Amino acid sequence: PMLYAVGTLEVQIDTSGKVRSMRWLRAPKHAPEVIAEIERTVLKASPFPPATRLGAVTWTDTWLWDESGRFQLDTLTEGQQQGD
Incomplete structure (x- = not known):
């Protein structure tokens, strides 16, 4: 399905x-x-595990969102499936 x-x-x-x-x-x-x-989802998930050895961390990810409100992070996806 196409992403919203x-x-x-x-x-x-x-x-x-x-x-x-x-x-x-x-x-x-x-x-x-x-x-x-x-933004609400990220804030609700905070605090993240501390990266004590790294100091401050920058996390960048692409959010794939469909019309139903379900989402997937691009770093965790295997790609979109073709419809039948």
Whole structure:
């Protein structure tokens, strides 16, 4: 199925695992509700495991969002399946 929205988000995480900032590298501007939901999801997942040896961490991922509201992170996908 075709995706409703695709967005790439950069998240800065401090040494304790808390989100310091979020910056859209590619925002799905046609779907502001998706932008808001992704940001809420990231904040709700915080704090992330602390990266004590690394210090602050920047995490960047592409969010693949379909019309049902389900999503998948691009780094965890094996690609879209062709419909029958």
